[in-house]
Amino acid sequence: MHNQTHLEKIFQPRSIAVFGASEREHSVGRKVFCNLLNSQFAGKLYPINPKHKKVFGHTCYASLNEVNDVDLAVIVTPAATVPTILRQCGEKNIHSAIIISAGFSETGEKGKELEQNILDIAKQYQIHFIGPNCLGVMRPSSHLNATFDNNDALPGDIALVSQSGAICAAILDWAMEREIGFSTIVSMGNSIDLDFGDVLEFLAHDKKTKSILLYIEGVHYPERFMQGLRAASAKKAVIALKAGRNTSGVRAVHSHTGALVGDDDIFTAALNRGGAVRVDSIEQLFTAAQVLSNSHRASGNKLMIVTNGGGAGVMAADHATDLNLTLPEPNEKLLSTLNSILPTAWSHQNPIDMLGDATPERYRQVVEACLQDEDSDGLISILVPVAMSQPLHVAKEICQFEQQSKKPLIACWMGDKQSKSSRQLFAEHHIPCFSTPEVAVEAFSYLSRYFHNQKLLAQLPSKKMNSKNNFSLAKKIIATAQNEKRDTLTMQETKQLLASIDLPITKSIEAMTADEAVSAAEQIGYPVAIKILSPDITHKQDVGGVKLNIATPEAVRKAFDNIMSAAKSHAPTAKMLGVTVEHMQQNPNDRELMIGVLRDPVFGSVITFGMGGSLVEVIRDRAIGLPPLNDFLARHLIAETRAAKMLDEFRGKPPVKINLLIDILLRISDLVIEFPKIKEMDINPLLINDKDAIVVDARLMIDTKNANSG
């Protein structure tokens, strides 16, 4: 990746030109230059500012003309001057920049033009840059602090990449007090050139970085983002906080899938698929930072809890259950060790309650035994400051041998007044320490979820498409609708299209009169379902356009009349073509499911799955998968729903033919990969039992813009 060379120059420059360096009080130029000086950058610094001769003792240059051999330009001048400066950089063969200056697209239309302008210049000269409108970049191992922040990060192995400069500043300020160090801090700003994907790609291969924290508000280049994310999280724990969960943009949706799935749900699916662990609050990002500052990782979800207070142990166990962690019972070996260490009244189970009078020696022995235990993946050690506890003494014992273990050890020193000094000691030893059991448990859950997501990440999509798929027919159907500028396929087109990828579909006959409906019903066989046929009506039930379980010719006539008049009164402007008549499916072992497709403006097509029927909006059971699916991912998608429970043997019904369901999901995955023009699709219900499956109803919408492509 070509951008990587640029990022190397950004993170490890030999020389820097600082445009706008100054001694003026409260100026950003002063702050940035001071930070560069104070961080003891070893390379050459060239302050550039026509207004000054010297800046803090350094010769200040009027322009780039007087300077040679610059790796990196740091720009803090007013927005209007940036295009000229970038051009000068290009002429002098400087190809990497950090543009801290604000005043671009964030300020409105004029700023947006200016932004496009600098992007064009950058392209012309093959310059790549971070920003504009950002806090800057820190790289402690390079003694580089090219930001205007009040703090200078300690060296460490966590990388922090944040879209918001303020969040960056807040996390750093918080981390300073806990001696948490960073390999890299990048404030992305407007990120119109180098984006998350590029930085993630760099960090994936960066030897200084062991884990990555992301604060994301939105992604500009989703493909590069996913590629960078996958590369990074294959090797390092990536924890992502995405802001704006509940502020989903206005999106016109026509399908139930659309109504049930927010943009943010899709972001979560994408992060999971990319191997990242998503957190939902800054609180949790702090927690993640602290647990990642220690280098031990979990290889499973089995957690052992040690405590000197029963109540605190119960609270920890409660939260572990909430987070789907497993609390293994002590095995025989551990049990006998613990029996030999502890007074007889100990809990004899996990959480291991050592009792209120636990001495430092008892703590040390128990924690050591638990770390050696082979049946757990991590340990939380809780200390409650009761009268007999000696918090600091216990902390010292634990710090002494934590390094020898391979498993993560998380401390939870409750209280504050008596545990302050221990906290400080733990921070010095990079042992994560929290003040409540729940947060300690949450910290472990990030390690365990990271391990779990590695499995999803390892899934390679099956490259081979299903041979039975007849895409030429599907292509023809879609092309016809596109040519006619119809975004909704007719019922018959939808059925043909699904049949073309070998999905089983209920047979239906169109009827324009009551007489035709009766003859259709007799041809198909009673009981039948009758549904309104109109290109303008998507939700037939909502307009009184569906009658089920019709068993006689008279009832067919009555249903026909009722449907036509109900539909006309509910949708007076809709074009009515008549009705469709279908045989009613009546296998008592059937389960009703829904499969949907939705196209996200950022991540493209997604597949959803869940319980089906007319109550989907009330039941709200759906999971989201990103195509291409494979067998593992399809099973994972199903397992994430409540519907999974009824697919097994359920209330007297035999288990459904699960391989058939997976096959259907894979065919739909093939379909949406082949036709990204499919904008929305609802298959609802899909009936499935122990022998077969059938699509009873479906609707499909395509994108009619740019009819010639895709």
Next chain:
Amino acid sequence: MHNQTHLEKIFQPRSIAVFGASEREHSVGRKVFCNLLNSQFAGKLYPINPKHKKVFGHTCYASLNEVNDVDLAVIVTPAATVPTILRQCGEKNIHSAIIISAGFSETGEKGKELEQNILDIAKQYQIHFIGPNCLGVMRPSSHLNATFDNNDALPGDIALVSQSGAICAAILDWAMEREIGFSTIVSMGNSIDLDFGDVLEFLAHDKKTKSILLYIEGVHYPERFMQGLRAASAKKAVIALKAGRNTSGVRAVHSHTGALVGDDDIFTAALNRGGAVRVDSIEQLFTAAQVLSNSHRASGNKLMIVTNGGGAGVMAADHATDLNLTLPEPNEKLLSTLNSILPTAWSHQNPIDMLGDATPERYRQVVEACLQDEDSDGLISILVPVAMSQPLHVAKEICQFEQQSKKPLIACWMGDKQSKSSRQLFAEHHIPCFSTPEVAVEAFSYLSRYFHNQKLLAQLPSKKMNSKNNFSLAKKIIATAQNEKRDTLTMQETKQLLASIDLPITKSIEAMTADEAVSAAEQIGYPVAIKILSPDITHKQDVGGVKLNIATPEAVRKAFDNIMSAAKSHAPTAKMLGVTVEHMQQNPNDRELMIGVLRDPVFGSVITFGMGGSLVEVIRDRAIGLPPLNDFLARHLIAETRAAKMLDEFRGKPPVKINLLIDILLRISDLVIEFPKIKEMDINPLLINDKDAIVVDARLMIDTKNANSG
């Protein structure tokens, strides 16, 4: 309440006898006596210990004989000596005690006997006590610290009542660093005599206490608990943490209601009904303590957010939406004030983003304007430590005028290094300050939930039972089953019983042969449903015992045979009486609901409501109400479910007759109040549409123990 006088002597004694006072290093007797001395208790202290002449300069007495006029006994001697001491107290007219000594029921059978022993003695002498096995009691306003804790609480107006001494110690240690004070701290220990209910009753009327924090592991006397809770939360904010959410005891359940509802869900319903706000973690209890340390309360859920960082504002807004808080848009008056204060690029909406260069003056003006705004109930002021922010300066501005406001103001000073000094200042001014936006939002939500729960608390059950209820018939049916030691009513009994309280029931005819089934079907009218009839089969569908939509005599015969053979093969030992034949309900406007009754060992009968049908265990939609219900509470119960959505106009169906549903819920409430012997009941489905409702299936189980009572 007689216990209250005892509690007054415990919290405000004029003189204390300390049994087991000592100077021995590391002894509890030393620690407790020192704490009493150090807290500068103004009354008389009598150390009692035959081993010593003096304890820390105070004359030590060999026994109670030498001492007179003692209000309170504090006992820290070994468990075995406690009975004798209690007896001596009784003889000397001491009626109040704190028993700190451990070694009772928590240690096993022998301890349990000893515990019963002291309870008997206490009853004999009308002594009431806190404990045993507890940390003790603090009452800063009385200069009373009768605990063996390492901290001495600061005076304040929060009461902390905790079942666990360790949690008590942890919260106190944490609070010390934040200058959070307490009116009362009670460690309940085994609480075999005075329990939560008594202490809550006292605190309800205690002028020193403005809010109450509870840490509960279990409740011994639920009626007293609920009575005390209601009294307390009618006047003061009560925040309760209940441990052991996921460790529900093993309970044999036969109904779907039973399977869907845990003991802990019922505890939540009870806490809500009692007006308390339940929290789920110690973290949240800390948060609650901090927000309650300020005396302002919210009178609604409308939250205004002010910030100097956009990202932090988004995170706050996200979490506010999660917690069902409302973020009102600034009204015209506020808008014009803000426009006159802020630079034009400000957000112009809530959250109010004042931009990164916000000065202390700008902060002050904006916060002041927001506090004066009449369209919001509280304010969160966020400061992110960016380069230009002056955290301490802003904090000073805010502290100056917070007292003038009536609305709660919550500070969120992000970071740590630069915000430490502000935090200290806020603590001194009792302004709650948190380090992340989510926690600040959560803090406000407790105030808002407290306000909301007051409405629930204010509901008085309608005393008048429904005149159409015919309890004499119901009584007879239940008595018959009890006499026959049957815990499950037959289908016909269940239907009769429900009909006796005027619930509409589907008509069904029993049939023992296929011929009888056909004639039943013809009498009732096709289509019919046929169901197995067996006293031993509760879940008919699970054994293949249900066939629906049967339209012809031949199909009836086939269904009869299939059902009998399926049931026999699934439940070979069950007694088969034949089948029941019912008319199939076929109103397309019907919604399927479930109403359940469950008897909790602690809180008695509860009523559940949610979506019905054969998928209830998968859909998992249910809310819990404690009888007696009234109209408001029944509506509240319905509104808490997802089912509520489909009861309105839904997918072409007119809204259901909601008053009919409420009436049915009230009748069932009457029924369970009248017959606490009803152990479990499932009405599923109850079909309801815009005109009528009908119970299609139901099962009812009664308690056959102690057949003569209830």
